[in-house]
Amino acid sequence: MRKRNPLVVGLDVGTYKIGVIVAELTESGVEITGIGTAVSRGLKKGVVVNIDATVESIRRAVDEAELMAGCEIRSVTAGVAGCHLKGVNMHGVVAVKSREVGPGDVERVIDTARAIPLPADREVLHVLPQEFIVDDQDGIKEPVGMAGVRLEARVHIVTGSISTGQNLVKCCNRAGLHVRDVLGGPLAAAEAVLTPEERELGVALVDLGAGTTSVSVVHAGALRHTAVLPVGGGHVTNDLAAALRTPFGEAERLKQRHGSAVVQTASVEQTIEVAGLGGRSPYLLSRRALADVIEPRAEEMLLLVKREIERAGCDGLLTSGVVLTGGGATLAGLTELADHVFHVPVRLGVPLHLTGLVDAVASPMYSTAVGLVLHGLRQQSSGAARSGDGVRGQIGVVRQRMVEWLREFF
Ligand SMILES: Nc1ncnc2c1ncn2[C@@H]1O[C@H](COP(=O)(O)OP(=O)(O)OP(=O)(O)O)[C@@H](O)[C@H]1O
Ligand SMILES: [Mg+2]
Structure with missing residues (x-):
């Protein structure tokens, strides 16, 4: 039997879902051995607002990942998100x-x-x-x-x-987890989906979550800009719920199954049934009508991202274009819409360079969780539990004292 390496676990505490990825470094690369997802309750715009509900959601996702990986999860690399970054x-x-x-x-x-x-x-x-x-x-x-x-x-x-990071660590601790490291979510996502060429030539990574959209510009192998905007896929769903007078859950289902960010490509003939509010009878709606609500909001979010990149003076650095990731990026037609907004090549970013349960994590939704795992594995293989351990040339280079500091606090 081959010797097993210690497992590393990435925990992405998002507004929409909690994602847990378990991985191990093997001869063939980073092998994914377990995944757990749970609906997230207790967060708003990427930030914990209800500790008990967040702890419960984390526990459910961790239980699922433990079952799949056949291991007990004790420590995690966690991602901190939110507009305070x-x-x-x-x-x-x-x-x-x-x-x-x-x-x-x-x-x-x-x-x-x-x-x-x-x-x-x-x-x-x-x-x-x-x-x-x-x-x-x-x-x-x-x-x-x-x-x-x-x-x-x-x-x-x-x-x-500080308090947002502390609340995140507190939730993990209450869920029975030790936090090995805390990494800014945008950095984690960039780690998982960008190619070395993109990092060198210049790229903007846009992580569209439910309550936040993060923007990271990487050029000449280094991070040039980071920002988190208070918009995300949840706003599109809210718009749909209000415009179609349907419950939020139904609006979410319609968006995922039938939604499109491009009005032109949405069929007028194809109709879908929409559940009414408060027991009102369902009614029929064309896919075009759905796209009529989605497109303006999606375009507005992309324009906010564009403006942020311009404001930071980074619009000249995007030789490799824009990479969209996060669950919000799976909206049909979004890449196409983004092409028109940014006027540079746009692609959908999914986690790269993995083995094992690759298909299960091959979704933009898992980019942050996979990035956290990759960061954790790198820390493990370099034995870098020390802080400020020098310059190693990539994202996540000089480790900061946050973890030590948080440990002291709790
Ligand atoms: N098939 C789909 N089509 C359109 N949107 C989708 C689809 N699947 C998921 N989404 C959207 O993706 C968003 C969730 O993405 P993600 O899981 O990356 O968010 P999160 O990390 O939990 O949130 P945040 O990063 O804002 O804290 C939701 O708004 C959801 O509606
Ligand atoms: Mg997210």
């Missing part, structure tokens, strides 16, 4: 004392760059180096060993609300 680009400079850049200089320059004034209720979650500059030479990924007298670092810093 913000990315900012910073810059630091230090003098190189021994005229050759050492690991200590790199740590010092990153510490200098991350020293941003923050309100008492916010915390730095991740510090991600973009490039180093030694004297006048820019574009350096690994400066250690280079000769020079001056070292500069450009970094992307993701900050978030």
